[in-house]
Amino acid sequence: MMTWAREAKLDTADVDLVDITDIHGLPSEVGAWTEKRALIVRRFDRDQKRRIHIEDFAQILNTYSESKYKFANYETVGKIIPLTQRCWLFYSSSAYLISSAKK
Structure with a gap:
């Protein structure tokens, strides 16, 4: 959906779907989730030079x-x-x- 929104020329954050097992440092309860993918969103409100x-x-x-x-x-x-x-x-x-x- 976010890719579609970006292609529709809406301003969107950079996102990706990743396998939960590829994310290190998550609490053990995450293993019980039925959803095995996670939406990751790049922070858009700050970087090294500015804060929005x-x-x-x-x-x-x-x-x-x-x-x-x-x-x-x-x-x-x-x-x-x-x-x-x-x-x-x-x-x-x-x-x-x-x-x-x-x-």
Whole structure:
């Protein structure tokens, strides 16, 4: 899905699926998981030269992270995004999510 999103020209993090047995230092409980692959995501919010501050909608809506799904939905996000002048990002991401939904 992330590869498809990148090919659709959406800004995505670098990701890969790897076999869990190839990851060293995991807790022993991981061996009991039924899923044998893991999604790895390259950090996009910092490197050796810079740190990019990332806010989620819990911060924007002034709520705790564990409550963010109670107060925010796509309608709420859709009303806030135009205020940031990044409407195209919301609409292109929404179009991607809708078109990639499993039926």
